[in-house]
Amino acid sequence: MGKLIFTKEYSVSLPLVSAGMAMVTGPDLVAAVSNAGGLGILGTGPMPTELLRRIIASTRVLTPKPFGVNLIVEETTLGPASTFEHVQVCIEAGISPVVFFWNPPPATWFAALHDAGIKIWLTVSSVVEARHALAGGYDAIVVQANEAGGHVRATESGLSLWPAVRDAVGDMKMIAAGGIADGRTAVAAFALGADAICMGTRLVASGESLAHPEYKSAILRAQAADTSVTRLFGPEWPDAPMRVIRNQALRDADDGIRESGPVGQTRLFGLDYVMPRNSAILPTRETSGSLEHMCMAAGTSVGRIGTVEPAGALIARIASDADRILRECGQRMR
Numbered sequence: 282m283g284k285l286i287f288t289k290e291y292s293v294s295l296p297l298v299s300a301g302m303a304m305v306t307g308p309d310l311v312a313a314v315s316n317a318g319g320l321g322i323l324g325t326g327p328m329p330t331e332l333l334r335r336i337i338a339s340t341r342v343l344t345p346k347p348f349g350v351n352l353i354v355e356e357t358t359l360g361p362a363s364t365f366e367h368v369q370v371c372i373e374a375g376i377s378p379v380v381f382f383w384n385p386p387p388a389t390w391f392a393a394l395h396d397a398g399i400k401i402w403l404t405v406s407s408v409v410e411a412r413h414a415l416a417g418g419y420d421a422i423v424v425q426a427n428e429a430g431g432h433v434r435a436t437e438s439g440l441s442l443w444p445a446v447r448d449a450v451g452d453m454k455m456i457a458a459g460g461i462a463d464g465r466t467a468v469a470a471f472a473l474g475a476d477a478i479c480m481g482t483r484l485v486a487s488g489e490s491l492a493h494p495e496y497k498s499a500i501l502r503a504q505a506a507d508t509s510v511t512r513l514f515g516p517e518w519p520d521a522p523m524r525v526i527r528n529q530a531l532r533d534a535d536d537g538i539r540e541s542g543p544v545g546q547t548r549l550f551g552l553d554y555v556m557p558r559n560s561a562i563l564p565t566r567e568t569s570g571s572l573e574h575m576c577m578a579a580g581t582s583v584g585r586i587g588t589v590e591p592a593g594a595l596i597a598r599i600a601s602d603a604d605r606i607l608r609e610c611g612q613r614m615r
């Protein structure tokens with residue numbers, strides 16, 4: 282018997298995954314995506330394990346469907362973004378898949394998840410990283426292209442990266458991420474070799490995302506050229522390239538203007554947090570201050586986003602548009 286297709290393997294009805302975005306993707310968004318037939322992924326970041334346990338439980342109240350958890354593997358000034366205890370919480374809760382980002386997890390974490398029968402995904406940015414993931418025994422790779430919003434290390438666009446990775450990894454499950462926001466871009470990703478698609482920026486501008494309303498409005502106004510990859514943001518997570526919407530903070534940096542002092546305040550993982558200049562902490566519903574000086578992570582797909590809608594409605598439309606576009610492509614190619 283051949284390998285199961287993505288929807289069968291993950292018991293979902295659509296091959297569509299929401300990005301686990303720290304600070305932005307909470308239980309409401311994850312449940313909305315899973316209830317719509319996709320696979321929601323909870324964002325975490327360096328949150329206390331007790332909070333992780335709580336948001337998993339809250340999501341379970343909102344959906345009977347499967348959902349995953351995203352764990353960032355990196356040291357931050359707020360502490361390690363994930364620890365073995367975070368992994369243990371996922372194991373105890375029976376979460377599958379667990380999606381690792383930025384760095385591969387230590388072997389002990391991988392072994393514990395594997396022994397518990399949990400699917401393990403790794404986010405990769407190049408053919409070389411994809412080959413390592415294949416050799417490392419991961420169940421799937423999220424292939425993040427340069428178009429992506431948020432932290433991004435890929436230098437290649439999806440158009441060249443996804444087919445190259447597909448050729449390199451054979452029939453390993455590949456989830457394409459970066460620049461996908463509608464039926465047309467979804468179909469393109471499948472044509473380039475994806476088993477499933479992952480959307481981040483499109484879902485930041487959804488009703489359920491925790492992003493600040495002005496951040497959502499900035500996504501609606503922006504075009505692809507209004508985003509750029511910068512290392513400006515991040516006393517909390519230094520020297521990591523990130524695709525963001527260009528705002529006053531970037532223009533000041535370009536002009537050599539160096540201000541000091543905080544830019545606002547927020548609640549971060551349940552605690553008050555004063556946001557330093559060029560903070561990498563994303564503005565949420567609980568943030569006040571100058572969003573023109575905050576980090577608004579977003580990808581090139583901003584140009585294709587013109588509405589803030591409930592995630593379920595977005596997903597249903599993307600799925601039906603993709604079906605129609607596939608038929609139209611077939612007709613055009615005859």
Ligand SMILES: Cc1cc2nc3c(=O)[nH]c(=O)nc-3n(C[C@H](O)[C@H](O)[C@H](O)COP(=O)(O)O)c2cc1C
Binds near residue numbers: 404
């Ligand atoms: C606001 C925002 C926050 C993000 N946070 C995370 C994160 O915590 N962990 C992660 O694996 N990826 C994160 N990403 C990257 C996404 O997982 C995904 O690769 C990206 O959003 C895909 O590109 P798109 O934004 O064009 O859809 C984030 C992306 C955005 C836009």
